[in-house]
Structures are given as C-alpha cells and as structure tokens.
Amino acid sequence: GSRVFHRLLFAGNEQQLSDYYAWLKPQLKSNQSWQGIKDRQSPLGTNLDRAERFLLLAGLFGIMLAAVAMAVSAKRYCERQYDPVAMMKTLGGSRKVIRNIFLLHLCLVTVFSIVAGLLLGYVLQTVGADYLAKFMGAELPQAGIRPWLLSSFIGLVCALMFSLKPLLDLFDIPPLRVLRRNLGDELALSRVHILLSFMTIFVLMWLFSGEIITTLILFASTLLVIAILFAISRLLFAAGRKLGLRPGSSWSLAIATLQKRANANAIQLISFALAIKLMLFLVVLKNDIISDWQMQVPANAPNMFIINISEQEVEPINTFFTDNNIAHEAFYPVFSGRVDAVNGEEFSRGVSKQEDEEKNEKAREGVNREPNLTWLDSLPEGNEITEGKWFTDGNTGSDEIEVSVFDGWRETLGLKLGDTITLLVNEKSIEAKVTSF
Template sequence: MWVKLAVKLFLREFKRGELTIIFAAIALAVLTVFSLSSITERIGLNIDQKTSDFIAADRRLSSNHAFQPEILTKASDFGLATAKMLYFDSMLFANDELVLSSVKATTAGYPLRGKLIVKTSLIGEEHEVAAGPTPGNVWLSEGLFYSLGVKVGDEVELGAGVFTVSKVLVTEPDAPFFSLSGNKRVLLNYDDIEKTQTVQPGSRVFHRLLFAGTEQQLTDYYSWLKPNLKSNQNWEGIKDRQSPLGENLARSERFLLLAGLFGIMLAAVAMAVSAKRYCERQYDPVAMMKTLGGSRGTIRKIFLLHLSLVTLSSIVVGLLLGFVLQHIGASYLAQFMGTVLPAAGMKPWLLSCVVGVLCALMFSLKPLLDLFDIPPLRVLRRNLGDSLTLSKVHLSLSMLTILVLMWVFSGEIVTTLILFGSTLVVIAVLFAISRGLFFAGRRLGLRPGSSWSLAIATLQKRANANAVQLISFALAIKLMLFLVVLKNDMIADWQMQVPEDAPNMFIINIAEHEVQPIQEFFVQRNIPHEAFYPVFSGRVDAVNGEPYARRISKQEGEQQEEQAREGVSREPNLTWLDEVPEGNEIVEGKWFSNTDEIEVSVFEGWRDVLGLELGDVITLLVNEQPIEARVTSFRSVDWGTIKPNFVMILSPNIAGQVPVTYFSAAQLQAHHTKDINALLKRLPTVSMIDIKARIEQAQSIIAQVSLAIGFVLSIVLISGALVLISQVQASLAERMQEVVILRTLGARARLIKLATLYEFLLLGAIAGLVAAVVSDIALLIIQQQLFSVDGRLHPYIWLLGPATGALFVAVIGYFMVANTMRQNTQGLLRKIA
C-alpha cells in the first residue's frame, strides 16, 4: 500500500519540481566525476603511449645474460607482442678506416612502439619505417658515414661478416638520452648476429626483450614473471627511466590528478547543499502526513524510496550526459593534438556510480533523519523544526564524505589534505565574516531609501543562509582560481624548464686535445653551449663493502623497499667538478674538502634507492677497476632542463686515475648543419646526439596537460554556475515574500532591483577575496610539496578573485531573480500561497 502511495507522491513531486534540486545535484556530481575522470584518464593513457615510444615498447626486460626461452613463450600466451634486442660494441671496417661502433641487433617486430626514422642518402629526406634492416643489410648513423667515408650501397665489415649499408639511421625511438656511443651506431638484423662472430661466451653484451599490450595483459604477465626474475634482470617502463622525459611524465600525472580533484570537490559541495535544502522543503508535507495519521515507519519508507528512485535516475542521466560531454571534449582535444585518444577503462563508470550513491546516502542521511522528527504541530506553528536547519552532525558527515571521495579518487593523502584543509579555512573565515557583517551593519546604521542599506539589511537578515551561500560561491571561485593559476602560471613555470634556447645537441666522445678546437668553433659562430665535462662510466657495485642485490621495478607501483635500484643494473655516466653545477643544489652535507680521499656528491633521488647516508663509502667499478669514494653530500637535480646532469659527481682528485672523454651541449640552428658536418669530418671520433625529438616530446606532454586543464576549467565553470543557480533558486520563495512586503511598504522597483544586485555583488566579492587569499596560500604549499619547486605567491588573483566573484555571482544571481521582480504583487502572492 505504501509503495503505491510513495510512487504516486514521487511522480507528483517530480512534476512539480520538488525533486529537481537533489536530482540535478546528483546528476551534476556523476556528470562531473565521469567527464573529468574519463578525460584525464584518456589523456593520461595517451601520454603514457607517447612516452612508451621512447623505450620502443610498453615494458622492457633487461639483462647482461641471455634470457630463459620460456619468458618469450609465456608472453605469447598472455597475448603480448614481443621483440628481442642485443647490444654490443664492435669494430666497423671500410675504406681502410676502423671505427669502434655500438651495435644494436633487433628482430623483425622492433620497434613495438614508435617509429624508426631513416634517410636513403646523407642528403635525402627523412621518413619513417616500421621495422629494422633485413638480413644482410645494416643501417649506420650519420657519424659513421663521415668516419668511414662510405655512402649508401657500399659494403662494410662488422666482425667477420660483410654487410651492405642500405640506409642512414637518423632516429631510433629508444635511443639513449645520453650515451657514449653517440652517433657511432649500427642497426643490425638479429639473425645476422652469428654471422659477425663477435658475440662469444664471456663477451660484454646487453640483452633486452620488448613487450607491448594492454595494461591488464602486462600486469598479469608481470605477476607470473616477478617470481622468476633473476638478480641480473630488470623489468622497467618509462617511469623507471631517470630522464627529463620521466620527470615530465610524473609531473603531468600530478597536474591531471590535481585538476580532477577540483571536480570531485565541487560536485560534492553541490550535492551536500542541495540534499539539505530538499529535506528542508519537505518539512511541511511530513507534518501534514503525520497529522493525517501517517506513521513514522511509513513516512521513512516513502522518502527512502524517493531517495532511491531519484538517485538511480540521476546517476543514469549523469552518466549519459557525462559520456556525451567527455566524448565531445575528447574529440576536440584529439583533433587539436592531432592524435587519437585511447578509450577509457571501467574506472570512470565505477567511480561515478560510487560517487553518486555515496553522495546521496551520506549527504542525505542526517537531513532525512531530521525530516522524520518533524512534529505534527508544524502545520499550526510553522517555526517548529527550524532548529534542525543547521546540524553539526550533517556538516561533519558531509566533510568526511568529501574527504573520503577526494582520497579515493587521488590515492594521495598529502594532496587531499592540502586541498581539504584549505577548504576548511575558507569555511571558517566566511562564517566569521558572515557573522561580522551582521553585527557591523547594525553599528553602521542604515539609511531609509538606500539600495546599499537595503542590501546590507538583507544580508543581516539571512546571516546563516548567506554563510552557506558564501561558502558555496567561495569554493566554486576557489577551484576556478586554482585552475587559472595551474594553467597560466604553474604550467608556464613547467614549460620554462625547457626554454627556447635549451641545448638540442649533445657533443660527446671529445678527446682532451679536441676541447679547444670545438670551443673555438662554437665561439666563432656564436653558438650557445654548455661547459665541457670530463665523463666516464662506472658501475655502483657496493656500499661500505656490501654488494647490492637486484631490486624489482617501480613501473608497476610497488612499495618503496621493492623499487628498482637505479645505477645498480647499469653504468651511469660520471664526472668530476670543482664546484656545484648550475641547476643543482646541495640539500644535505657539504661540497668536497681538500683531502686526499676521493669524495662523491650523489643525486638525492638515489639516497633511498641505494640506501645511502652521509659518510658511506661507495665502490665503483670503472673498467673493472674498483674505486672507492666517500659520500659527502646529496644534491637536488632538475632533470627537466634538458641540460647535462649527473647522478654522481666525484672530487677532482680522481683525475688521472680513470680514462675519460669530454662532452658538452649546444643549441644548434638549421644553418649550422653544413659547418657541423665539416667539423665531424675533421674530428671523426667526435659524436653528436640530436635531442630535438626529446624536447618536442616534453613540450607535447606540457601542451596536452594544458589542454586538459583548460577543459577541466570549463567544466568547473559550468558546475559552479549550476551550484550558484541551485543556491539562489532555494531562496526564491523567501525573496518573493520580501518583494511583496517591500512593495506594500511603498518601495520602488528600482530600489529593490539595485538592492538585490548589490547583495549579490557583496556576496561574490567577499567570497572571491577569501577564495583568492586561501587559494594562493594553498597553491604555495602545493608547489613546494607536490611539484618540488620554489613556491611563489600570485597577487594578481587577489584582485581577480573579488572582481570575478562579484561579476559571476551578480550576473547569474540577478538573472535568477529578475523574473520574480518583474511580476506584479498579486501574482507573487498567488505563488507564495
């Protein structure tokens, strides 16, 4: 019986618009979460795919020894595409010239991600190819053509084999960001390794397996592979690469995460306010039901069914609208970026449904309980039950729910607490301001007939309601200001780390006697360049005499104690310097002393990875020669600058104990090509690495993140407007009564209109000012804690906040009540009745 009554009442209230507010709020929450999480996930996947091109796969497995055959067999069982690679150094011979080159042998599937770029001659046009050389052919990098004096079509000897030079190798997707092999690179077919007879038992070679597939396939395969990995095998992805690209990828994920959190917060605020307002509007119907004999249990069932029906319908509508919105947004972004965004997974769907249900339950629970306690006498005494309007329990539940939603969405408690804490500050400050206005207005005195006086009187009368409105307005403005600063300042700061005059070429393999001629070459042609650094490779073998064990990958998001130990499984490039280089800062310890002991300064990111402390003695293997160095300092290093940086810098007293070459970096223009070719011919042992593609990739990531945040900003603006509309709509009945009273007392229409406009201007300006100040402080903390950059204030938003807030709230608020003020008094009385 009660179900029939509940459905009948539900349909009637839905037609009358009684459920509009809570329906719109839940739909808004679901729509916002779905669209934001879908867009950010799709752009994140696109960035991951782009960066995966730089390891030529989604994951790779590295080892100094051959792999077990079952590793590839099992990968096929999991549906993964695979490719094999082998690295080794060998002498290349042609035209009576002998050059040491770095050889990479690949199978037909290489590269699994990205493209190889080649030329058919030294002066030919660059073009992409999907696979490496066929058996019997080799591709040589440009430097080898100069060193050997060969051209495409000539034959070269590699080990015991003779091969035809079929193409000029320009770029490989997984070319090292910095390598001593430089432009002395050879690409060989994997089947021709035996023909060279270079790889023998005990040879110094490096094996790699490449894998490509879906994230689920890779995760399932790694679950099988993990217990079978040997100590000399490393599973890694792009996040494991210590490079500017890896740094930019990690930073882009934090930007997208931060942007998504704003949408979660705004949707939750809209739901909390709307749910409370809906229950308040049901006080009179519940009192009437009780007067007519309705039991508490029946009333509870009716309204719980109403809540269930409106929640289900609003979630469905929110998902549909969110899907359409994210599809339109993704299509626009994909067209702008010239790419196809990958499809999002199930996470946005599941997260949106959870948010909708959780919001409906947690934000409506306490108001519904209050609703059931409304006394029947309210039909005679309309003020009964008003004491339930503000509930500390409801506020606490709402805040707890918002905190949990943000934490679940982000997975980062520090970021969540910073944003949530700044929100609490906004709430506290605005409540204090709202109460202060109430008392200050009385002291100032009000002049009859003044629009400003009437506006302040209205603010005083609705002090508690205005406090809630102020908070809603301020949170919407706060999120907008956050995104404006993210897009205009923090993204710009990030982009400034790859300035226009950044080096785009590394010059390596420079002998000591060649440093001065190259330096003179740069000076004569006004080519900007970095200093010339001595460089050598060294393997981190032990600390305090204790050898390292292999650790597994951080690509799969494992715990800190199981992360890969960078530098253990490879030989990083090392140098020695007299002073701390530009872009480095000592965070602990001190620079080198004048002792006879060799000392070392270590990149702070390796402190935990290698388990180092000040005073530890590191054993480095340099050409199998053990060298011990004591750790005297840890440095912060800005890898995103695309400039020469080192994970370890040794004291100058190591000079003469290890063989070195020198390297530098320069910013070359297109018109320098002819002169550079002449220099390479004159100094055939010198190599150059073109890193323009790496810089373009970093800039591409920044552009995508900037576009994503712009899209999020547009959604937040729409959501903020909807929140404001729902707030104003909730007070329309009370405003109608005020207009009727004022007209009865003889107030002119112009006075009422201006007073209403000034009221919204004051609310918007106050909310904007508080939002701006709190936002700037929160951004300062976020810059330091989340992005590890020097935080700075943004005074321009202290003016932008109040101005934007006043305009935003005044325009939308006045538009909402304009129709009410245009109606005659009789019409308003009929609506109120």
C-alpha cells in the first residue's frame, strides 16, 4: 500500500509565477494543489509572512518618520528665514522673486535628497544581497522598477505637502518685521493644511503597503497617540504657566517663552515623541520576532532525519547511535492520510476545477495537504495534552478508534472533543473519535 507523490517545482519571478498560477488553477484536479513559498500552512511560510509584515511595518514607520522630519525641518528652516525675507522686501524684492528663490531651493534639496536616498538604498541592498548570497548559495534577484518609482513619489509628495504651509507663511512675512521682530511669530496653524497632511500620510501608507486594514490600524493608533501627547503637553504648559506666575520664580522667563508659542511647542514635542515611539516600536517588534523564531526551533532540535526504517533495522540503528554517542529522538511510525470529513460533513477542495468548486461551495473548509499520521501507546516526550485524555489500548471496551489531534489542526478544521473524523488511508476510509488535543 505505498503512495507515490509527484512534485513539480517552478522557478521564476513573482509576476511570472502569479501569471502561471492564474492559468493553471482552473485545470488542477481535486488531488492536486499549488503550494507557494509563502504558504502559511508551513513553518517557512509562517516565518516569511511575519518577516514580510515586519518589513512592511518598518516601511510604514519610515514614511511616518519622513513626514515628521520633513514637517519639523521645513518649519524651522522657514522660521529662520523670516528676517532675511523681511529685509529683502524692504529693499524692493517682490513676492514673485522671493517665491522663485525658495521654490528653486526646495526643488534642489528635494532632488538631491531623493537621489541620495535611492543611491544609499541601492548600496545597502546590494551589500545585504551579497552577504545573504554567501549563505544561500544563490544570487538574489534585483529590485524592479516599482521600488524606485514608489520611493521617488513618496519623497516628492512629502517634500511638497509638508513644506507648502511653512513656505506660504514665509512669503506672507511683512516688511515691518524689520522693526517689529514679533510680527509673523504667531502665524496660525491651518486646519485645512493639518487635514491634508494627515490624508497625505494615510494615502502614502496605503500606497506603500497595499493593505487597508494594516494601514487603518497603524494610522488610527498613531492619531490616538498624537491626541494624548497633545493633551498632556497642553496640561504641562498650563501647569508651568501657573508656576511661572509666582513672584520671584526663576522659571518665569522660560515658562513665558514656552507659553507664548504653546501650540508650536506642543507640535514639536509631539513630533520628537512620535519619532522616538516609532523607533522603539520597531526595536521591540524586531526582538520579539527574532525571539519567536528562536523559540520555534530549540537548540537541540534534530537537523537530520532517517526515514523508511523497517522494524528489523530499529535495534541495529539504535546500537550504532549509542556506540557513537549520537543523541537522537525516539523512533515512531509515520504515514500519510487524508482527512475527508468531520461528523459526516465533507471538506471542500481548495483548488479544484470550477465544477468541483460549485459542488463544494457550501462544504466545510478543509486543508490542501495530507497530514502525517502515527500510532503510539504512550504520549511522546515533548508533547502534552491540552484538552481531553490520552487513550490506551482497550480503555473504551469497544472497537471504536480514538485519535489525538494536533492543536494546529484543531483550529484549521474546527474540531472539538467527541467529533468523528473520517480518514482516507490507502484508499480505505476509517472513522475515528477525537478524544484529546
């Protein structure tokens, strides 16, 4: 009763494989399936998915940090140009001339920053790819044109949207500031500009990630943090104002200066706090992912496996391991089977033909691979019962077959204690009762 498995491997870039799968999917039979490297049913697929999401979050945080840095730096730069602009206006400089000067300056800085960022990213990617290629034994593919275009577009939009309001304020500085230095210091924040800035960040994050749910969660949580930080900063400034009003307080001048520009100082405080928060979040997330990977594979986990061992060969192999001081796990039988039904309800086939899909439309959602099955009298070392009781020979007083199911399969198949599952082994149908997980 041996089984023969045929596996056909396809190599190509992501677009080629996606196009080929779209053509092949309608032609797959019920006993055929397509499994990609990112299949979440495999440990490799799960780890790749987590790593991809981490890099996605890192990219989203990078966009937010770039927006914050651009907004803060543009505002500070324009504030430092208030006096020169006022002086230029007193000497006869027109608004058009001043506008052309600073817009040209902005264009040059933007182009230089984008080019420098692209070159730095290319160098870092090349170094990282060469480093990984030494361990993988294969060259990693080069990045396509999309990352270059997307990065340039994000840089251009950030430079435009977060520099526009400070530049408009700069162009409106009156010539009288030469005599009255306080003119222009309290230019009001535009609600429209704030709304456009947040919308720009959201659209850029969505464009970069392609996942609306992830973008919404991250964006909403960031807005909540900003609101909390703004409220705290205003409370601190209000408390400082009361402290500064006390006669003889050495903080009077400092508190008065902060209070004079409370909104601007609050926004600057929020910007730096948000940048620190995003960087700390990335560090914690990176450490959490790495520790999770390390926990999945213990330090003494086997890295070599022996299969197709007959019963007569078990003892000689055990003796060989003992004589050579080779640590090994216990031997146990393994065979493949198919879970066909739960409580008589058949599964749907994930990648069947169109007529099979219509037939199984209302069927229970199943799995696209055959699980490994085994039989043992005692619970293997390193395993534990999370629910139910382990079975022993003859403990039921009947010929009813009992099975213990892996927790991961319980979640996938929606199983509970007492369910009856139908197994197909060597074309023979076997019904068994779930007694433990």
